[in-house]
Amino acid sequence: MALLELKNVHSYYGNIHALKGISLTVDKGEIVTLIGSNGAGKSTTLRTISGILPPRVGQITLAGARIDQVPAHKVVELGVLQSPEGRRIFPRLTVRENLEMGAFTRKDKAGIAEDVERVFGLFPRLRERTVQKGGTLSGGEQQMLAIGRALMGRPTVLLLDEPSMGLAPVLVEQIFSIIKDINATGTTILLVEQNALMALSIAHRGYVLQTGEIVLQDSASNLQSNEMVQKAYLGIE
Amino acid sequence: MSRAINIGVWAGVFGVFIIVLFGGQSVLAAGLICGLLAGLLAGARTEGETMQAGVRDGLISGAVAGVILIVSNILRNTFITTLVGQNLPSTGEVLSFGIAGAAISMVLGAALGAAHFLPGRRSSYATWAILGLVILIYPFLDYSIQLGWLGIVITGLIFILLALGLNIVVGYAGLLDLGYAAFFAIGAYTAAFLSSSYIGDQLNFANPRVSFWLVIFIAAAMAGLFGLILGAPTLPLRGDYLAIVTLGFGEIVPIVFRNLDTFGITIFGHEFIKTFNLTGGELGISPIDPPKLPGLNFADRSDQRPWYFLLVLIILFSIFLINRLRGSRLGRAWMAMREDELAASSMGINIVRTKLLAFAMGASFSGFGGAYFGAFVGGAFPSSFDFSVSVIVLCMVILGGLGNIPGVIVGGLIIELSDRLFLPQITLLLQSIAQHNANNPSLSGLQRFDPTLYRTGLFGLVLVLMMQLRPEGLLPNARRKLELHADQASPGEAAQSQTDLYDVETEAASS
Ligand SMILES: Nc1ncnc2c1ncn2[C@@H]1O[C@H](COP(=O)(O)OP(=O)(O)OP(=O)(O)O)[C@@H](O)[C@H]1O
Ligand SMILES: [Mg+2]
Numbered sequence: 001m002a003l004l005e006l007k008n009v010h011s012y013y014g015n016i017h018a019l020k021g022i023s024l025t026v027d028k029g030e031i032v033t034l035i036g037s038n039g040a041g042k043s044t045t046l047r048t049i050s051g052i053l054p055p056r057v058g059q060i061t062l063a064g065a066r067i068d069q070v071p072a073h074k075v076v077e078l079g080v081l082q083s084p085e086g087r088r089i090f091p092r093l094t095v096r097e098n099l100e101m102g103a104f105t106r107k108d109k110a111g112i113a114e115d116v117e118r119v120f121g122l123f124p125r126l127r128e129r130t131v132q133k134g135g136t137l138s139g140g141e142q143q144m145l146a147i148g149r150a151l152m153g154r155p156t157v158l159l160l161d162e163p164s165m166g167l168a169p170v171l172v173e174q175i176f177s178i179i180k181d182i183n184a185t186g187t188t189i190l191l192v193e194q195n196a197l198m199a200l201s202i203a204h205r206g207y208v209l210q211t212g213e214i215v216l217q218d219s220a221s222n223l224q225s226n227e228m229v230q231k232a233y234l235g236i237e
Numbered sequence: 238m239s240r241a242i243n244i245g246v247w248a249g250v251f252g253v254f255i256i257v258l259f260g261g262q263s264v265l266a267a268g269l270i271c272g273l274l275a276g277l278l279a280g281a282r283t284e285g286e287t288m289q290a291g292v293r294d295g296l297i298s299g300a301v302a303g304v305i306l307i308v309s310n311i312l313r314n315t316f317i318t319t320l321v322g323q324n325l326p327s328t329g330e331v332l333s334f335g336i337a338g339a340a341i342s343m344v345l346g347a348a349l350g351a352a353h354f355l356p357g358r359r360s361s362y363a364t365w366a367i368l369g370l371v372i373l374i375y376p377f378l379d380y381s382i383q384l385g386w387l388g389i390v391i392t393g394l395i396f397i398l399l400a401l402g403l404n405i406v407v408g409y410a411g412l413l414d415l416g417y418a419a420f421f422a423i424g425a426y427t428a429a430f431l432s433s434s435y436i437g438d439q440l441n442f443a444n445p446r447v448s449f450w451l452v453i454f455i456a457a458a459m460a461g462l463f464g465l466i467l468g469a470p471t472l473p474l475r476g477d478y479l480a481i482v483t484l485g486f487g488e489i490v491p492i493v494f495r496n497l498d499t500f501g502i503t504i505f506g507h508e509f510i511k512t513f514n515l516t517g518g519e520l521g522i523s524p525i526d527p528p529k530l531p532g533l534n535f536a537d538r539s540d541q542r543p544w545y546f547l548l549v550l551i552i553l554f555s556i557f558l559i560n561r562l563r564g565s566r567l568g569r570a571w572m573a574m575r576e577d578e579l580a581a582s583s584m585g586i587n588i589v590r591t592k593l594l595a596f597a598m599g600a601s602f603s604g605f606g607g608a609y610f611g612a613f614v615g616g617a618f619p620s621s622f623d624f625s626v627s628v629i630v631l632c633m634v635i636l637g638g639l640g641n642i643p644g645v646i647v648g649g650l651i652i653e654l655s656d657r658l659f660l661p662q663i664t665l666l667l668q669s670i671a672q673h674n675a676n677n678p679s680l681s682g683l684q685r686f687d688p689t690l691y692r693t694g695l696f697g698l699v700l701v702l703m704m705q706l707r708p709e710g711l712l713p714n715a716r717r718k719l720e721l722h723a724d725q726a727s728p729g730e731a732a733q734s735q736t737d738l739y740d741v742e743t744e745a746a747s748s
Contacts, residue, residue, distance in 0.1 A: 050583060076585030084583055090576035101573050104566070105585035153585065 001064060003028040003188055004049070004080075004157050009058035009068075011041075011048045018044045019055070020212040026157065026190050031183050033191045033199040033220070035233050036209035042192040043085045045209070046159045049190070050082045051075040062157070077105050079156035083163065085192075087146040091135025095126055098134045098145055102152030112152070119148035122178050139166045143175065151182065158182065161192045176202050196233035200224045208233070241279050241294040245301025248274035248342070252302055253309040258662045260318055261326075262382035264310045268338030268345075269371060269378070271302035275342060276349025276367075288354040295350020296343055303339025310335035321666055322673035345371070372549060376542045386658060387541050393653030394548045395610045399626075400633040400645045401555055402602020407631065408640035409568065410595035411575025413480040416467075416487025417630055420600040422622035423463050424456040424607020426494055429522035429617035431455065439513045449528035453608045460604020461597040468596030472589060475578070487627045495519060495619040516619075523616025535612075544613055551609070555602065556642055562598070571595055625693075629656070632696075636703055638710025648711050656692060663688050 002025035011019040019041050026032045034042050047053040049060060051072035060068040067075055081102075090098050099119055103112045120127035123144040129137065134145060143163060150158055163179065164172040172195065180202050183189050193199035200206055200220045208216035208229060216229065223229050230236040251274060252267035259266075275298035283294040314331045318324075326334075345367070352363035379387045399421060406414045430436055431452050437444030447455070467486045471479050494516045501512030516522065527535035533543040562568050570591045573581040582588050611617045629652060637648030664687050671684035688695075 052579065052582065071587070072582045073585045073587045076583065082583050084580065088577050088580040088583075090573055090580065092576055093572065101569065101581075101584050104570070104573070149584075 002026060002061075003063055004190065005059075005061045006045075006049070007059045007061075009045075009048060009055045009060060011044055011053055011055045013044075013053070018212055019048060021058070022048075022209075022212075022214055024207050024214065024217070026188055028188055029183070029186065030205065031179070031189045031191055031203045033193055033196075033203040033206040034209055035193060035196040035199060035206060035229075037232070038194075039211070040209040041212040042209055043161055044212075046082060046084075046161050046190070046192060049075075050080060050159060073105075076153060079154070080159065081150040081153040081155035081157075082159040083146045083150040083161060085161040085165075087139075087142045089134040089137075089142050089145050089149065092133055094131050094133055095137070095145060096130045098149050099126075099152050102149035103154075105153060111154075115152050115154065119151055122151075122181070123148055140168065140171050143167060147175075147178075151187075155187055157188045157190065159190050159192075162194060163191070164193065164195050164198060172198060196229070197224075240282055240284065241297040242301050244278045244282065244294075245275055245298035246305070248272075248278070248298060249302040249305030249309075252306045252338075252342075254659075256306065256309050256313050257317065258659060258666060259384065260313055260321075260323055262334050263384055264306055264334050264338035265341065265378060265382055266375075266384055266386070267306055268303065268341035269375065271306060271338075272299050272342040272345025273349070273368075273371060275299040275302050275346035276352075277364075279346060280350045280353030280364075283350070283353075286354075288351055291350035291352075291354040292347050293350070295346040295348070295353075297346075298350075299343035299346025300339070302346070303342040306338045306342065307332070307335035310338065320673065321669040376545045380540065380542060386654075387545060389654065389658045390650075391541060391544050391548060391613060392610070392657060393650055394545075394552060395606050395613070396630060396633065396653050397646055397649040398548075398552055398555060398606040398609070399603050399630045400637070400649045401552070401559060401642065402599045402606070403630050404634050404640065404642070404645055405559065405562070405571075405602070406595050406599035407634055409563065409575065410571040410592065412592065412595060413476065414483045414596075414599065415480050415627055415631065416483040416485065416490070417599070417603055418622045418624065418626035419467070419487045419490035420460040420464060420603035421607040421610070421626060422491050422494060422617075422619070423460045423600075424604030424609075425611035425617040425622070426516065426522070426607075427456040427459045427604065428452050428608035428611040429525055432526040432612070433522055433524060435517065435522045436515075439515070446526055449526060449608075449612055452612075453605055456608035457601040457605040460607065461601035463604075464597040464600025465593055467600075468593050471596075472592060484624075484627075487624060491619050491622045494617075494622075516617075519619060521616050521618030521620075523618075525611050525615055525617070527612055527615070538615075541613075548609065551605075552646075559642065567591070567594060629653075629696075632700060636700075636710055641710060644710050651711075656696070660689050660692055660695070 004026040006022050006024050009019055009022045010017070022041075022045060024032070024034075034045060036042050044053065048055050049067075051067070051070055051074070055068050058068065059066060062078055062080060067078060067080070070078070090101060093101065096116065099116050100112065103115065106112055125141055126144055126148060129141065134142065137145060143165070147160065147163060150160075160179065163175050167175060176198050179189065179191065191199055191203060200223055203220040206218065206220050206223045207214050208223070216223070216226065218226065224234070248271040252264075252271045255267040255270065256264050276295045279294040279298040280291050283290055285291065285294065311331055314326060318326075348367050349364060352360060352367060354360065355363050375390075376387055378384070379390075399417065403414065403417050406412050406417075428449075431447040432449060434444065434446070467483075471482050474482060495518060497516040498514045498518030499512055500510070500515035501508065502510040503512075528547070529535070530543075534540070535543050570581065570586045573584060573586055574588060574591050578588055581591075610621070614621075633649040633652055634645055636652065637644030637646070667683045667686055667688070671681045674680040
């Protein structure tokens with residue numbers, strides 16, 4: 001049974017029909033990527049899963065239990081954490097406070113302190129900046145903080161929305177290898193990316209989204225060699 | 238050294254202001270205030286590092302202020318006292334009270350200067366102990382030299398209690414509430430209904446009177462409940478829209494109390510509740526029972542010291558409570574919500590609950606304050622709860638430094654005392670000059686000049702100046718100061734960030 005499953009999900013912003021019957025599965029331990037052009041509905045899919053934008057039609061299940069009408073803060077308690085598009089770190093809280101905020105649903109002080117260390121291990125740059133305020137970090141550092149903050153909730157499923165956005169090429173490589181490491185420690189990941197090449201290189205499977213519908217799904221390696229994907233998303237003629 | 242003298246002069250200016258306005262033995266109170274100012278500022282700003290330096294600078298500042306006090310006390314009694322028709326004290330009295338005022342200023346200055354340099358936490362303990370002592374002796378001084386400030390100080394403290402509550406809503410949770418006076422009114426009317434004979438008088442029965450000690454908590458709960466009720470419809474609103482809606486509530490509630498003077502329920506000609514005067518309309522409800530406590534007399538209006546001490550205790554307890562709240566899970570949720578609502582809910586924070594709790598807790602402070610106010614002034618009158626109350630309390634919060642408790646207290650005292658004590662006293666002074674010099678045309682013209690009419694204008698002016706000169710508030714926390722004065726960030730931080738590989742904004746790096 002899939003860990004996370006969407007069945008025929010329709011989401012709306014007011015009367016804008018953003019998701020038109022999305023079905024997808026993410027198995028335990030996988031990295032699944034969602035690629036598509038601007039406005040295809042990738043972020044909307046993540047918002048729908050995390051309960052910020054509940055679907056009007058369709059089902060979402062986490063380990064078999066329905067979560068589609070569960071409010072956002074409860075979804076977090078169930079272990080689905082999101083590093084949202086545009087990072088949305090807390091600008092006036094320090095790096096450490098931001099991380100601790102990520103562990104809001106947890107009460108085990110020792111475990112939280114341990115996880116802060118773990119995040120600092122993944123992103124040493126954040127350790128140098130523990131008392132700096134989030135809003136004054138560089139874009140890349142903010143991205144690290146956003147991912148680190150989501151990890152603080154000990155997610156079973158981590159939703160990443162464009163973790164490479166606005167990063168220098170060296171840093172993109174670094175972030176993707178960290179994502180792989182996070183996955184290797186047992187966290188299931190649903191990854192939304194513009195950078196399809198990188199995303200497919202670390203993912204197990206992928207879905208291609210077009211104006212709110214899934215048009216293609218396959219293993220990552222098959223997608224990489226798919227002609228349509230190459231043309232539209234990998235920039236290969 | 239020159240800095241200490243400077244501080245002394247500034248403290249002295251405050252003293253002169255008080256002496257000129259009040260005359261008599263007010264120089265003692267002026268000494269108390271000057272000593273506080275001199276000691277606190279000199280301690281914080283001294284160039285020295287040792288306790289000796291602290292004592293020296295505090296002493297110098299206090300002494301400079303003291304000399305100014307003595308001189309201005311002499312001048313005041315020479316030129317103004319007869320002019321306003323007060324009794325002229327003997328020269329010896331003028332001198333000895335002046336010297337006593339100066340001595341108070343010096344001792345306080347030196348003590349606070351010394352306290353500043355005690356090691357570690359003992360420094361703040363000592364400072365608080367001295368402040369506590371001043372808070373303790375002030376009402377006795379006020380009473381014995383017939384200063385007559387106590388009633389106004391108590392009202393000011395009630396407003397500070399409100400500001401502490403509003404600080405939760407605006408400062409911690411980031412919800413701009415312009416209708417805070419509504420809950421103040423709800424608290425006062427709850428007290429009026431429960432601990433006066435009013436309802437019984439209207440309906441011809443002897444209603445039970447609920448004790449003050451219970452009523453303040455019922456009033457707080459009532460206001461908290463209305464905080465929830467009024468907060469619920471504002472949940473989806475943010476920023477400007479929230480401000481407008483709360484503004485509306487703030488206007489509606491006092492009007493409802495004003496207009497419930499003909500209250501009754503009649504459906505299809507059947508009178509379920511006979512029409513009667515529920516709230517007393519414009520005249521309000523009075524008298525409200527004062528608290529009863531063995532050994533203390535709250536009913537004696539000429540000695541308000543019990544009210545003062547009870548309120549100081551309540552405020553201390555509130556500060557303790559709010560500090561605990563701030564560090565709690567709820568406090569952290571407020572902070573996250575203030576920063577970014579969506580991100581906060583992605584962290585597992587229940588936005589609905591967090592927001593409503595902020596409204597409810599803020600409102601219950603206001604309700605508590607309202608009940609206390611009602612009992613203190615002995616009645617609930619709709620005119621005490623108009624929009625200006627909401628504005629003044631909001632100004633206390635912002636002027637003091639958003640989210641900063643000592644700032645809120647200092648800012649609140651300054652605003653309340655200026656508004657209710659100093660401005661009316663200036664008016665009184667000018668009027669009595671005019672009265673006692675009716676045959677002098679240039680002076681009798683003062684009769685028509687009433688500075689209290691300009692209070693709103695002055696208030697606005699102060700706000701504009703404050704926001705221009707010190708947008709971070711009177712006592713900002715280091716954080717906000719850095720945020721608002723980015724250009725003055727310390728050079729060390731800038732140098733450090735230049736060694737970084739990629740862009741990092743340096744402006745507000747806090748530590
Ligand atoms: N808050 C909103 N209100 C109205 N429409 C929205 C809102 N957010 C997104 N949309 C619309 O929904 C559609 C899908 O948006 P979404 O953000 O999911 O795209 P995306 O695939 O993440 O694109 P990108 O790669 O540019 O981030 C778009 O047409 C967008 O205009
Ligand atoms: Mg997107």
